[in-house]
Amino acid sequence: MTLLDSLRRGDRLALARVLTHVENDTPEGRAALQELFRQTGRAHLVGVTGAPGTGKSSLVNQLALQFRMAKARVAIIAIDPTSPFTGGAVLGDRVRMKDLSGDEDVFIRSMASRGALGGLARTTSGVAQVFDAAGYDTVIIETVGAGQGEVEIARLAHTTLVVEAPGLGDDIQAIKAGILEIADVLVVNKADLPGVDNAEKALRSMLELAHPRSRELLHHSELLKIDGPEQMEEAWPVTIVRTVATRGDGVEGLAQKIREHAAYLHASGNWTRREEERVTADVSALLENSLVAQFRAGLPEGRYNEVMRQVLGKQLSPKEAVALLIDHAG
Amino acid sequence: MTLLDSLRRGDRLALARVLTHVENDTPEGRAALQELFRQTGRAHLVGVTGAPGTGKSSLVNQLALQFRMAKARVAIIAIDPTSPFTGGAVLGDRVRMKDLSGDEDVFIRSMASRGALGGLARTTSGVAQVFDAAGYDTVIIETVGAGQGEVEIARLAHTTLVVEAPGLGDDIQAIKAGILEIADVLVVNKADLPGVDNAEKALRSMLELAHPRSRELLHHSELLKIDGPEQMEEAWPVTIVRTVATRGDGVEGLAQKIREHAAYLHASGNWTRREEERVTADVSALLENSLVAQFRAGLPEGRYNEVMRQVLGKQLSPKEAVALLIDHAG
Numbered sequence: 213m214t215l216l217d218s219l220r221r222g223d224r225l226a227l228a229r230v231l232t233h234v235e236n237d238t239p240e241g242r243a244a245l246q247e248l249f250r251q252t253g254r255a256h257l258v259g260v261t262g263a264p265g266t267g268k269s270s271l272v273n274q275l276a277l278q279f280r281m282a283k284a285r286v287a288i289i290a291i292d293p294t295s296p297f298t299g300g301a302v303l304g305d306r307v308r309m310k311d312l313s314g315d316e317d318v319f320i321r322s323m324a325s326r327g328a329l330g331g332l333a334r335t336t337s338g339v340a341q342v343f344d345a346a347g348y349d350t351v352i353i354e355t356v357g358a359g360q361g362e363v364e365i366a367r368l369a370h371t372t373l374v375v376e377a378p379g380l381g382d383d384i385q386a387i388k389a390g391i392l393e394i395a396d397v398l399v400v401n402k403a404d405l406p407g408v409d410n411a412e413k414a415l416r417s418m419l420e421l422a423h424p425r426s427r428e429l430l431h432h433s434e435l436l437k438i439d440g441p442e443q444m445e446e447a448w449p450v451t452i453v454r455t456v457a458t459r460g461d462g463v464e465g466l467a468q469k470i471r472e473h474a475a476y477l478h479a480s481g482n483w484t485r486r487e488e489e490r491v492t493a494d495v496s497a498l499l500e501n502s503l504v505a506q507f508r509a510g511l512p513e514g515r516y517n518e519v520m521r522q523v524l525g526k527q528l529s530p531k532e533a534v535a536l537l538i539d540h541a542g
Numbered sequence: 543m544t545l546l547d548s549l550r551r552g553d554r555l556a557l558a559r560v561l562t563h564v565e566n567d568t569p570e571g572r573a574a575l576q577e578l579f580r581q582t583g584r585a586h587l588v589g590v591t592g593a594p595g596t597g598k599s600s601l602v603n604q605l606a607l608q609f610r611m612a613k614a615r616v617a618i619i620a621i622d623p624t625s626p627f628t629g630g631a632v633l634g635d636r637v638r639m640k641d642l643s644g645d646e647d648v649f650i651r652s653m654a655s656r657g658a659l660g661g662l663a664r665t666t667s668g669v670a671q672v673f674d675a676a677g678y679d680t681v682i683i684e685t686v687g688a689g690q691g692e693v694e695i696a697r698l699a700h701t702t703l704v705v706e707a708p709g710l711g712d713d714i715q716a717i718k719a720g721i722l723e724i725a726d727v728l729v730v731n732k733a734d735l736p737g738v739d740n741a742e743k744a745l746r747s748m749l750e751l752a753h754p755r756s757r758e759l760l761h762h763s764e765l766l767k768i769d770g771p772e773q774m775e776e777a778w779p780v781t782i783v784r785t786v787a788t789r790g791d792g793v794e795g796l797a798q799k800i801r802e803h804a805a806y807l808h809a810s811g812n813w814t815r816r817e818e819e820r821v822t823a824d825v826s827a828l829l830e831n832s833l834v835a836q837f838r839a840g841l842p843e844g845r846y847n848e849v850m851r852q853v854l855g856k857q858l859s860p861k862e863a864v865a866l867l868i869d870h871a872g
Contacts, residue, residue, distance in 0.1 A: 249859040491853050494860040496834075502864050503833040504826075523821050529579040530824045534832050 259369030378407035589699030708737035
């Protein structure tokens with residue numbers, strides 16, 4: 213496949229094309245992911261999430277510069293819920309390019325979250341895998357907000373940063389509580405603003421209330437788990453780091469903390485475990501699709517519609533319908 | 543089943559117990575949903591979403607009072623992302639109960655969104671079905687924020703309200719843009735505040751940019767669609783309603799608008815269509831689970847783990863693994 217060869221040789225245009233295919237979940241995109249699979253599993257995926265107004269984008273830019281100074285190739289996936297209306301994704305690219313433009317070893321990709329309902333985590337995972345296979349060492353996944361979707365995306369990452377800032381309203385703080393649980397590193401950005409001590413204190417007391425990060429896999433089906441001994445989760449101490457991203461203050465220390473977390477994941481076996489989870493989930497999803505397609509193809513013509521009409525007419529419950537369909541097919 | 547009989551006879555304690563089973567996705571909960579299926583499909587599901595600070599909860603309370611005045615039995619499902627840390631869900635119940643307490647025909651249920659990753663929409667759908675079967679005429683589903691999860695939950699509803707308020711920051715406004723698309727009715731609450739004209743103007747221009755509400759079904763699998771003639775979507779004109787929920791201003795008109803939307807859905811055939819989508823998605827999910835369980839049970843001992851280990855060792859891609867597994871089983 214020429215396009216993938218070009219991608220592997222570092223052709224940015226080829227990379228952009230493959231990313232578009234994967235984002236749109238085209239047959240070419242799905243084929244590319246299968247083809248590139250053997251080159252994945254090396255990149256460090258870093259999730260950065262936090263509410264609007266925390267200066268998250270500046271922080272991501274500064275982090276990218278830090279990783280570049282250490283010679284890492286850096287990709288940024290910015291997930292932007294505002295883009296359908298404001299053109300935010302495109303604008304975002306341009307603004308960011310000022311800091312990082314001209315650097316061949318940085319690639320920034322903005323993705324609109326609109327239109328990918330229920331599939332955004334999967335699409336993002338695919339995009340990250342492409343960057344991984346293309347030889348990017350660090351892939352930063354930036355999401356806005358604290359909805360369920362954001363949490364799922366954060367779970368794609370090896371290392372998750374939750375960004376806060378002093379002086380945001382209590383309402384905003386409260387809604388973010390749910391994502392504290394997934395943080396490996398907490399960042400108080402805009403640490404030159406008044407109220408920074410209070411913000412850090414509030415985070416600290418929330419941290420004490422929070423349970424340790426849950427590493428449970430979001431399996432498509434529990435039935436498809438790989439059997440084997442349970443691995444113990446070694447404790448990673450969640451720390452709070454202060455930064456002033458606009459001036460670059462504290463960002464070097466933050467980058468160092470992120471590298472320490474990667475080292476911890478490797479040493480504890482959690483890196484491998486996470487990779488296993490990802491691969492298992494991918495196989496499960498493919499297997500489900502194949503089984504359903506096979507099953508549907510084996511049903512007598514019209515049978516499915518006939519049973520569904522009985523469900524719609526409340527003559528059958530969904531469970532009774534499934535029993536009937538499977539019985540008929542078997 | 544005694545518990546379900548009690549529920550059908552209006553026993554609130556029985557209802558609460560069944561709700562807990564459904565929320566926790568226990569075997570009893572799943573059995574109850576199957577058992578109650580034939581009594582569902584009648585209630586009007588109204589989604590109310592909007593950022594913190596828009597006065598959404600007061601508005602929901604006032605709406606419930608309006609529906610009660612028209613003799614409807616009202617259930618409220620409040621999805622509260624803050625509850626794991628602040629106990630918000632429990633507190634929410636108490637605060638709300640001041641307005642609506644003592645009314646036997648109102649039932650308020652708060653659900654924490656934490657711990658239901660990826661499954662919140664399904665759980666909420668189950669809870670709404672229980673209220674439906676228990677004879678509640680209107681089920682209000684209240685969600686906070688504008689994440690992917692919130693959009694999915696809003697899609698459960700027949701009628702979706704998006705609540706805004708004047709004077710929230712631009713950042714907040716921007717993040718909400720994505721959910722405007724799913725609105726059937728836009729509410730500008732706190733309409734006595736300065737800036738209400740600007741807020742309404744901004745909404746109006748966003749509305750003009752937005753595409754018409756997409757009614758595509760979030761199928762588990764496209765393969766499981768019911769064949770049949772496509773129904774045309776009649777246009778519903780999205781309107782903007784001003785309210786001051788704390789004083790009850792404008793809420794009567796809003797309740798009327800919600801009833802008009804229900805009438806429109808019935809007249810256009812969209813009510814039936816939505817019911818078909820829900821039932822089809824339920825059958826699809828059950829069918830997938832059954833097929834996977836059946837398949838896994840039919841595999842030779844150790845085969846699945848063996849193939850998965852080859853994928854983890856990058857000797858097989860996920861797609862090759864699925865082909866091998868299915869080949870072996872068939």
